[in-house]
Amino acid sequence: MKDYHRKRILITGGAGFLGSHLCERLLNEGNNVICLDNFFTGTRDNVLHLLDDHHFELIRHDVVQPLLVEVDEIYNLACPASPIHYQYNPIKTTKTSIMGAINMLGLARRTRAKIMQASTSEVYGDPQVHPQTESYWGNVNPIGPRSCYDEGKRCAETLFFDYYREHQIPIKVARIFNTYGPRMHPADGRVVSNFILQALQGEDITLYGDGSQTRSFCYVDEMVDGFIRLMNSGDDLTGPVNLGNPDEFTIRELAEKVVAMTGSKSKLVCKPLPHDDPKQRQPDITLAREKLDWQPAIKLEEGLQKTIEHFDALLKQ
Numbered sequence: 001m002k003d004y005h006r007k008r009i010l011i012t013g014g015a016g017f018l019g020s021h022l023c024e025r026l027l028n029e030g031n032n033v034i035c036l037d038n039f040f041t042g043t044r045d046n047v048l049h050l051l052d053d054h055h056f057e058l059i060r061h062d063v064v065q066p067l068l069v070e071v072d073e074i075y076n077l078a079c080p081a082s083p084i085h086y087q088y089n090p091i092k093t094t095k096t097s098i099m100g101a102i103n104m105l106g107l108a109r110r111t112r113a114k115i116m117q118a119s120t121s122e123v124y125g126d127p128q129v130h131p132q133t134e135s136y137w138g139n140v141n142p143i144g145p146r147s148c149y150d151e152g153k154r155c156a157e158t159l160f161f162d163y164y165r166e167h168q169i170p171i172k173v174a175r176i177f178n179t180y181g182p183r184m185h186p187a188d189g190r191v192v193s194n195f196i197l198q199a200l201q202g203e204d205i206t207l208y209g210d211g212s213q214t215r216s217f218c219y220v221d222e223m224v225d226g227f228i229r230l231m232n233s234g235d236d237l238t239g240p241v242n243l244g245n246p247d248e249f250t251i252r253e254l255a256e257k258v259v260a261m262t263g264s265k266s267k268l269v270c271k272p273l274p275h276d277d278p279k280q281r282q283p284d285i286t287l288a289r290e291k292l293d294w295q296p297a298i299k300l301e302e303g304l305q306k307t308i309e310h311f312d313a314l315l316k317q
């Protein structure tokens with residue numbers, strides 16, 4: 001394909017877990033991909049296999065600073081996503097969400113690029129409506145330890161819609177529910193990576209609380225497919241659109257599955273429940289089904305198998 005036929009796509013946070021899979025998929029589809037990252041939680045290793053492709057560019061840059069590049073599409077993923085990482089420097093997390101959104105929306109305005117925001121199910125907080133629909137306004141603590149992330153992401157959504165109303169920018173807001181798969185950061189404390197690593201190393205499996213809280217887990221390839229379908233949808237679809245797998249599990253069930261699938265001798269032990277930990281979470285994906293013809297098909301066991309193989313290989317390196 002001639003270069004001038006290729007779209008120029010910017011992915012902020014492109015060296016992270018979701019971003020690296022998105023870079024790979026968009027490159028494979030014949031696009032020019034610019035991956036921007038400050039390497040806070042992402043690594044060059046996540047995109048090492050893409051560096052020889054001359055349609056791929058890697059830029060070390062922080063989204064709190066403006067950036068001038070010519071692009072057709074922007075996927076704004078830059079933001080630490082795991083509680084350990086986003087609480088490490090909470091003020092920086094809020095800055096990343098808000099100033100990152102302002103800078104990327106400014107870039108979209110100048111270049112007339114389409115822009116997708118990686119928002120989150122955390123905008124629903126500890127939800128009192130179940131499953132969560134896009135029309136639910138949420139139950140978020142504005143002053144707790146999770147607020148830097150939750151309120152930063154809520155304000156970013158506000159900015160997206162104000163730029164849309166004020167400047168008619170083509171926006172897309174995806175509300176992403178828990179996603180897992182290869183290249184999750186091994187030390188970010190998220191439940192799937194924690195349990196798999198603990199099971200593979202014969203360590204205790206740390207259930208926070210009694211493990212009765214629920215989450216719904218989506219495999220990374222399907223999430224990336226959802227992003228691309230949303231970006232390619234008509235300009236009338238701004239979102240927010242929930243993206244996630246509606247199959248809901250208790251955290252205890254997840255632990256038991258991981259132990260069984262790894263054949264581990266690890267024991268389940270209960271640890272204190274983190275502050276403001278949501279008790280239940282399940283996306284209503286009616287909108288994504290209707291407007292994007294998207295729904296996950298990969299069952300938890302299948303996705304876990306691939307993720308276990310990834311971490312097993314990592315431990316043997």
Ligand code: NAD
Pocket residue numbers: 012013014015016017018019036037038039040041042043061062063064076077078079080081082096100118119120121176177178179180185
């Ligand atoms: P991740 O931590 O692996 O990736 C985030 C990336 O952003 C990293 O590469 C990090 O270095 C980069 N980054 C952070 N701050 C930056 C800054 N100021 N400037 C430039 N780069 C910066 O997390 P992920 O799971 O890949 O999440 C990607 C996006 O999706 C995040 O915005 C997150 O909020 C959102 N999200 C993820 C999930 C999930 O389950 N993985 C759920 C909801 C929302």
Ligand code: UDP
Pocket residue numbers: 082083178189190191192194195206207208209211213215251273274277278
């Ligand atoms: N969790 C757990 N043990 C762990 C890590 C997480 O029981 O070692 C729980 C956590 O308290 C939460 C759920 O698993 O209820 C999902 O946690 P994660 O940090 O992966 O995502 P989030 O809370 O942001 O959905």
